[in-house]
Amino acid sequence: MSEATVISRSVRASRGGLTAYAIWLALALALLLLPQLFPSRLALSTMSLMGTMIIFALSYNMLLGQTGLLSFGHAVFFGLGGYFCVHALNLAGDYGWPIPLPIFPLVGALGGLTFGVLFGAVATKRAGTAFAMITLGIGELVVSLALILRRFFGGEEGITTDRTDVLSFFGYSFGPQSQVYYLVAAWCFISVAAMYAVTRTPFGRICNAVRDNPQRTAFIGYDMGTVRFIAFSLAGLFAGIAGGLSAINFEIVNAAQMGAVESGSVILMTYIGGVGNFAGPIIGAILVTWLQLVLSDATQIWPLYVGLLFIGIVMFAPGGIAGMLAMQGPVIAAGKLHRVAPYYLLAAIPGAIAVIGLSILAETSHQFSIRAAYGPSITLYSLPFDVTSPLPWIVGLVLAAGGVWLFLRAARLARNAYEEAIAGGAA
Amino acid sequence: MNDGVVLELSGLFKSFGATEIIRGVDLEVRTGERHAIIGPNGAGKSTLFNLVSGHLSPSAGSIRLRGEEIAGMAPQLINRRGLSRSFQITNIFPRLSVWENVRCATLWALGYKYSFWRSIDGLDDVNARTEEILTEIDLLDRWRTPAGVLTYGEQRALEIGLTIAGNADVILLDEPTAGMSRAETERVVALIRKVSEQRVLLMIEHDMHVVFDLADRISVLVYGEIIASDTPERIKSNAAVQQAYLGTEAA
């Protein structure tokens, strides 16, 4: 009796603990204060995009991480949410409906939910590989249809809107980017909180059960098809909110936003961040959005680097970045972080060298084959190279090969150190 | 409910392609009964469980649970009618903690279904029931451990926990003591005795000590047919059973 009550109380208490409130308060404060730290227009629009992508990636993880469903067509709901939002904005503007802008992401949510229910009814009849292929097919179907139904989807150019046309909200017109940022931030906070809450409900737990062992859930009374269907619909709803915010942010939606590239990029974000952890997709959305911005400025072949990062994560760190961070928990708890940190540094240096070497090889061959018209000279890491000479190739090859070799050795050492620290902590 | 018959199988057939695995099984399980099914390997015992629990649908025949036809129903529908089963090969949720494993199994019976609007940690009846089950299967001190890293014996106990958590009154246990040491087996037998007090139990078991220790009634399945269904004493002395199954052991 004694221990039983202890567990029951601690479980009950864990839901409204002080630390939990502190984390949510900190998140709200961070969202409020970020514009003071990064007030530039570029930073504000980047953060607006990140907020949107956080919602999108988390909605995707309701499928992949929580329920074990690998969808290749999640952008459909993002895009449709955007279209519904844009059309609602245009109608409201034309007819003077007294609806303020912050309400409109709900229209996106409704669009996402409606089509989540519709497509979910078909897709969740199957699971596993077949489900993945069906979602891929649905994505292709919707994009091809969009190019035919021009009145609703606006063809290749898409549909534009003006977010300042609708009723102002307590005097805010939402013309300036900073006001849009706060709109996104507010919806981001609401959506993150709502999606977190869902993970802590009976349904959320049953989703995990379906992910772990779908067949067994039938023998504890649950219909796995229904569980998947509800998860799919809810994921559609939140993706629709993200799509609506994106439409408000950019004032345009086009068919490409429902397509395979967008669906692929949400997979990349979610998985790189980590599917096993609620915070993973948030980290992934922020990191990948930032990488896209920084890398696309620096090089034309930036998607190659993001793709390689993704493959690296799939092969070597299936828990994603959040998973790697979570692995440090026991080390910190044992007070041994100072023991392993030097090994991490030791691995990071040759790792960085390998990345530099690989990028030199990639950029050199890119210049050599495609951009030959621009001449043989290229500037890499502030150093001038001539791609027709063997020098950059040799430098790249040596750095890459040497870096990888050293990294693998250092990684082994780091792993040993980590395991030692954990074992020591347990003893 | 005629004569307290809870589970009634009649004229049950199951074939895979041309192979008949279950060939006309008739079986009655009554209120308060602990009923064991024994038989040589390949006799169709697990197939029989799969038919009753909805994992497979029969080729012909009927299965009645408290007079209601359940043959061919989906497993979850049968489970909701109060029949729950365990598996021969441990079948749990490996990444969820022991606590969450059992808690998930209590949810439907307590009426929470697909609720995505109430906090699970705030459901006092769910938490209390989960604790009760964990106490019963003696896994309370392992409540935070991911089920996948439990020892074999602990996983078998959890398997039984999942089976009884939904408060089903008919439980089917598929070789609950398979692969266990003597000491572990004794613990599981005690556990089975405890959990079957208020329930009807149907179990497949190879260990004859366990069978004769626990069962009120034994049915012998050979080549897809029940050749005898009787009290342990009479089964022991049944000539046909001795010849077909017990062989020299009983002689």
Place this chain on the structure above:
Amino acid sequence: MIEIIVVSTLNGVLYGMLLFLMASGLTVIFSMMGVLNLAHASFYMLGAFFGFEITRRIGFWPALVVAPLLVGAIGMAVERYGLRRVHSHGHVAELLFTFGLTFVIKEVVEMIWGKLPADYRVPGSLDFAAFTLFSSDYPAFRLFVLLVSIAIFLALLLVIKRTRIGLIVQAALTHPGMVGMLGHNVDRIFMLVFGVGVALAAVAGVIAGPILITQSNMAGLLGPILFVVVVVGGLGSLGGAFAASLLIGLVQTFAVAFNVSLADLFGSTAAGEVLSVWLSDIWRVTVAQVAPILPYLLLVLILIFRPRGLMGTRDT
């Protein structure tokens, strides 16, 4: 009309056979290894670009042999050093690995050959009219592509029916769980099967490159249709993949050939006047424009009415 039907049938069978060249490898890999290789169309694209590059430097005939061998070797390396490693992380990780591969292969192709279509032409030795059908010439190269696909199809059939490896593949197709029991050389068989599978896709790339467009988006365009083929046929069913390949090949070619819209059919009637206002988008769409949607529509319909696919037995 008959001309359209005959030519469309020829082209449809041709396209279908090309699809099957890829779908067969995909199906065998899936049956044996349990992983649907999402990068299969990317290996087809690599085949086309390798074919283009080798044709440019040496000639088409060496390219037809060397390019698939090269792609097969790359495939084996990918299996050995990538996929096998990911296997322990589970099913989703394997799918995601091949998904990441599509991304990287596309980028590498763009890095080397750019985004514009490559100038991959029909080789001179096959650039003539094979025969004249009604009023139009049928190009010899198309006939060649058809013959190569059929030859490989027959060779494949022979290998599967008559050789030891073929027996193992057959066993895997019917009893996917049993492959693990094959013993210690199962790793080598997996590597070989993966290599041969993607090499077949590369053959398709080399011979299809000159008639379809050799461009960095060709994998992205073809991949989804390929997956429709294997799902519609029934995952893991070689016969189903064959039927679905031909079906989709024919449906798409015929749809493209018929340039009819609802407006053409009902345009002048009174009802047409009313409908044309309300359905203006759908009204003017021709069957040809709908062609890209048809495979996906077929996929959805099959899933509603026959969830395991045409000949599938498996419930993955």
